Amino acid sequence: MNENKVSSNRNNQIKIKVCMIKKPLLLESRNITKSFGSFIANDQINFDIFEGEIHGLLGENGAGKSTFVKMVYGLLEPSEGAFFWNSKKISIKGPQEARNIGIGMVFQHFTLFPTLTVIENIQLALSEKISSPELRETIIKKSAEFGITVDPDIYVRDLSVGEQQRVEVLRCLLQNPKLLIMDEPTSVLTPQESEQLFRVLKKLSKTGCSILFISHKLREVKELTQRATILRRGCVIDTVASSEVSTEQLAKMMVGSDPQNVKPKSVVNSDDYLVRISGLNRPADNPFAAPLEDISLSVKAGQIIGVAGIAGNGQSELMEALTGEWRSTATVDVFNAFGTDIRNYSAHERRQLGIGFLPEERHGHSAVTNMKLTENTLLTHHNNPVIQKFAIVQNETLENLTDEIVHNFDVRTPFQNPLASSLSGGNLQKFVVGREIIKKPRVFFVAQPTWGVDIGATKFIRNALIDLANNGCGIIVISQDLEELFELSDEICVLFRGKLSESMPLKELDSEKIGMLMGGEFSPHFQRGQ
Amino acid sequence: MFYLVPRNEIPLSFRITIPIISVVLTIICGFFIFSVLGYEPDKALYHFFISPLSRVDKIADLFVKACPLMIIGTGLVLCFRANIWNIGAEGQLIMGAIFAGALALYFPNTQSIWLLPFMAILAFLGGAFWALIPALLKIKLRTNEILVTLMLTYVASLFLDWLVRGPWRSPTSFGFPLTAYYPDVGLISKIYFPGIGYISQLHWGVIMAILICLFCWFTMEKTIFGFQFKLIGDSPKALRFSGFNESNTTLSIFIISGGLAGLAGMIEVSANIGQLQPNISFGYGFTAIIVAFLARLNPAAVIISALLIALIEVGGDSAQIALAIPKVVTGVFKGILLFFLLAGETLTKYEIKYNFNLQSKTND
Numbered sequence: 001m002n003e004n005k006v007s008s009n010r011n012n013q014i015k016i017k018v019c020m021i022k023k024p025l026l027l028e029s030r031n032i033t034k035s036f037g038s039f040i041a042n043d044q045i046n047f048d049i050f051e052g053e054i055h056g057l058l059g060e061n062g063a064g065k066s067t068f069v070k071m072v073y074g075l076l077e078p079s080e081g082a083f084f085w086n087s088k089k090i091s092i093k094g095p096q097e098a099r100n101i102g103i104g105m106v107f108q109h110f111t112l113f114p115t116l117t118v119i120e121n122i123q124l125a126l127s128e129k130i131s132s133p134e135l136r137e138t139i140i141k142k143s144a145e146f147g148i149t150v151d152p153d154i155y156v157r158d159l160s161v162g163e164q165q166r167v168e169v170l171r172c173l174l175q176n177p178k179l180l181i182m183d184e185p186t187s188v189l190t191p192q193e194s195e196q197l198f199r200v201l202k203k204l205s206k207t208g209c210s211i212l213f214i215s216h217k218l219r220e221v222k223e224l225t226q227r228a229t230i231l232r233r234g235c236v237i238d239t240v241a242s243s244e245v246s247t248e249q250l251a252k253m254m255v256g257s258d259p260q261n262v263k264p265k266s267v268v269n270s271d272d273y274l275v276r277i278s279g280l281n282r283p284a285d286n287p288f289a290a291p292l293e294d295i296s297l298s299v300k301a302g303q304i305i306g307v308a309g310i311a312g313n314g315q316s317e318l319m320e321a322l323t324g325e326w327r328s329t330a331t332v333d334v335f336n337a338f339g340t341d342i343r344n345y346s347a348h349e350r351r352q353l354g355i356g357f358l359p360e361e362r363h364g365h366s367a368v369t370n371m372k373l374t375e376n377t378l379l380t381h382h383n384n385p386v387i388q389k390f391a392i393v394q395n396e397t398l399e400n401l402t403d404e405i406v407h408n409f410d411v412r413t414p415f416q417n418p419l420a421s422s423l424s425g426g427n428l429q430k431f432v433v434g435r436e437i438i439k440k441p442r443v444f445f446v447a448q449p450t451w452g453v454d455i456g457a458t459k460f461i462r463n464a465l466i467d468l469a470n471n472g473c474g475i476i477v478i479s480q481d482l483e484e485l486f487e488l489s490d491e492i493c494v495l496f497r498g499k500l501s502e503s504m505p506l507k508e509l510d511s512e513k514i515g516m517l518m519g520g521e522f523s524p525h526f527q528r529g530q
Numbered sequence: 531m532f533y534l535v536p537r538n539e540i541p542l543s544f545r546i547t548i549p550i551i552s553v554v555l556t557i558i559c560g561f562f563i564f565s566v567l568g569y570e571p572d573k574a575l576y577h578f579f580i581s582p583l584s585r586v587d588k589i590a591d592l593f594v595k596a597c598p599l600m601i602i603g604t605g606l607v608l609c610f611r612a613n614i615w616n617i618g619a620e621g622q623l624i625m626g627a628i629f630a631g632a633l634a635l636y637f638p639n640t641q642s643i644w645l646l647p648f649m650a651i652l653a654f655l656g657g658a659f660w661a662l663i664p665a666l667l668k669i670k671l672r673t674n675e676i677l678v679t680l681m682l683t684y685v686a687s688l689f690l691d692w693l694v695r696g697p698w699r700s701p702t703s704f705g706f707p708l709t710a711y712y713p714d715v716g717l718i719s720k721i722y723f724p725g726i727g728y729i730s731q732l733h734w735g736v737i738m739a740i741l742i743c744l745f746c747w748f749t750m751e752k753t754i755f756g757f758q759f760k761l762i763g764d765s766p767k768a769l770r771f772s773g774f775n776e777s778n779t780t781l782s783i784f785i786i787s788g789g790l791a792g793l794a795g796m797i798e799v800s801a802n803i804g805q806l807q808p809n810i811s812f813g814y815g816f817t818a819i820i821v822a823f824l825a826r827l828n829p830a831a832v833i834i835s836a837l838l839i840a841l842i843e844v845g846g847d848s849a850q851i852a853l854a855i856p857k858v859v860t861g862v863f864k865g866i867l868l869f870f871l872l873a874g875e876t877l878t879k880y881e882i883k884y885n886f887n888l889q890s891k892t893n894d
Binding site: 323324325346347348349350351359361364365366367368370371375378379380382383388391392393395 | 753764767
């Protein structure tokens with residue numbers, strides 16, 4: 001088995017080398033630099049892509065991947081340097097011009113109209129007008145060619161995320177691009193859907209179309225691409241043949257040092273549940289919300305439960321139910337914390353009991369960006385008798401507490417007590433996590449603790465969560481980042497279309513199994529839906 | 531493209547010089563306008579700026595004029611900070627005056643010193659009641675408070691009109707739409723300065739107004755309630771996350787601002803008029819909106835901005851009387867002053883930058 005893999009890898013290598021010799025260059029960037037004020041997002045990027053090549057662009061959050069492709073697609077203008085297209089110097093003035101010369105892009109966030117059909121969506125994006133029957137024929141032809149099965153007359157709102165992405169790809173294909181840019185396409189897909197996408201992309205590259213595949217997931221880049229360029233802090237670290245390097249080597253190049261591991265989590269040796277939830281139902285209150293159905297979730301002291309799932313399957317609804325921002329005694333059977341029925345407790349009352357929580361959105365939910373850090377501390381500490389006496393805020397103690405959070409959680413601030421908006425995402429997240437942890441909660445509910453946060457802060461936050469659990473706090477982490485859940489959790493369950501699977505111990509799970517669950521394999525919906 | 535970038539730090543020198551520059555520019559502009567229109571500009575400007583400040587009793591009149599503006603304005607500051615657009619303070623003022631007036635007219639012969647405090651309480655309740663209607667509609671049915679508060683102003687105004695022409699008209703008013711005079715204990719007395727006596731119309735309501743402004747400032751800046759008000763304005767989601775009740779917060783803001791407007795109505799009537807009549811307010815409820823913004827939504831600064839607006843109003847009247855300058859011209863001049871003040875304010879907070887890169891209009 002292993003030997004087979006090795007030999008097939010060798011074959012691939014040979015093939016790649018042949019390609020590299022034969023195929024001409026399609027796009028080349030020479031010394032591309034982009035600076036925003038004093039911040040250099042891209043520094044002297046040298047990069048090239050052959051015709052028909054699948055090229056990976058690998059890097060951490062904030063490494064400068066998006067900035068670079070935005071320049072390729074004409075959304076940003078380079079400060080210095082130039083692009084060469086078929087060895088001719090070009091300057092791309094805007095997305096329309098990029099499309100005209102043959103560059104297509106599929107964004108991380110979709111740009112489809114849910115209330116229109118597939119064909120109408122595609123029609124809207126085309127520069128020349130094509131009649132519907134003619135377009136339908138083209139769509140069917142194209143989709144058959146690449147194995148993208150999609151019904152042209154279905155409404156986009158009825159499509160799964162994976163299917164919507166296929167429509168986006170299809171829409172690009174109709175313009176016959178020579179270069180297709182995919183920005184983090186798998187971040188919204190299950191592992192199985194990703195496989196499907198990869199098959200399409202491979203077929204596409206065989207027809208001579210080049211693909212620039214942006215990701216921070218090493219395995220994917222290794223599996224799909226022929227070469228990969230690694231970016232770190234705006235600089236190109238190296239361009240490598242993907243099959244010749246190990247994922248460990250890639251990781252090292254991406255992060256800059258040996259990826260520092262997260263602390264070990266100690267074994268849970270408690271049997272009493274801190275929080276017990278069962279029969280939690282929540283009807284959808286708008287057409288875009290996912291209704292929650294019959295959710296059961298419990299957490300013991302010292303335990304970390306991970307809730308996996310793709311965005312939009314009810315994560316924010318579940319989080320609101322956990323925090324008490326949404327609450328109901330009518331549709332929830334049991335919601336106990338430390339033996340108290342807290343179904344009808346407000347966020348405030350839950351906090352009083354020693355429950356901490358942290359929603360996903362930093363801007364305007366867990367923090368208010370145009371308020372100072374002290375006021376952001378007040379947000380969840382206002383009931384502390386040291387902070388508030390007879391409704392009067394004790395500014396000195398509040399400042400001391402804020403300083404303590406800033407100090408203990410390594411929050412880098414430009415000056416004392418700045419507005420929250422002047423902190424970087426990672427620092428603000430460290431601040432809000434610290435603000436909750438410093439209260440020593442007995443139970444902590446947290447959503448996407450490291451979303452859009454740089455690698456250093458990510459490790460810091462994960463370690464802080466593990467410390468908290470090792471000290472006996474029960475934690476529920478809702479996250480779309482599987483790597484995060486595998487690092488943190490004792491048990492993982494999966495949310496799919498508002499239903500939650502049973503939680504399973506980490507050792508019984510691998511990413512394939514989770515992927516099946518994320519696609520709804522456990523849920524009765526799945527049977528009906530397919 | 532020109533665009534405004536918030537300044538990180540506002541130097542103290544800016545805070546001092548920019549308002550002065552604004553006033554100087556206003557004077558230059560006014561000089562020009564008055565000359566073109568054929569009035570003697572130096573005299574016109576004298577009547578606008580110097581005359582109202584030339585004597586102690588005239589300054590006292592400014593305070594009297596500013597009194598209702600302070601009380602309403604400080605309530606509106608709380609509203610606007612909370613992103614609640616109550617622009618019907620005029621109606622709440624009238625309702626407060628009606629409630630207080632009902633008590634005063636019901637006990638025409640009372641000698642009790644309790645009448646005035648109870649009138650104040652009723653006035654607060656009246657104004658709060660009138661603000662509660664849009665508040666409940668906003669919370670329950672998500673109606674727009676701008677429309678509802680504005681429309682209720684006309685309802686209140688016509689209700690007062692009906693009362694003073696109909697059931698409450700005094701039999702001794704010779705057919706004029708006026709109620710009977712309030713009993714003496716229902717009137718707010720002027721301040722007696724030992725050794726000096728009364729200074730023009732300066733009454734105790736003015737002291738109360740200043741205290742209310744300071745109290746609101748304290749509430750806003752130092753208490754958890756003020757934090758809630760700011761929070762609901764900045765981010766209702768964060769307010770819920772923080773564990774406060776959004777509806778209650780909204781309700782209390784409406785009640786406070788409506789109640790304060792009602793109180794202002796009662797003080798205006800009890801201190802200056804002594805009876806109800808069809809017009810008891812000269813648009814104080816609307817002018818207070820400008821006062822609130824001019825004070826940069828700071829409840830204490832309302833004291834200054836109310837005095838400034840009062841100065842313009844009194845100065846306009848004075849220029850009108852002394853030089854026969856038409857009301858519209860004084861209106862234009864007031865507009866110019868406000869324009870320069872607000873422009874100066876904007877330039878204090880933001881700096882203008884010019885972007886040479888026209889590509890910044892990204893499609894992303």
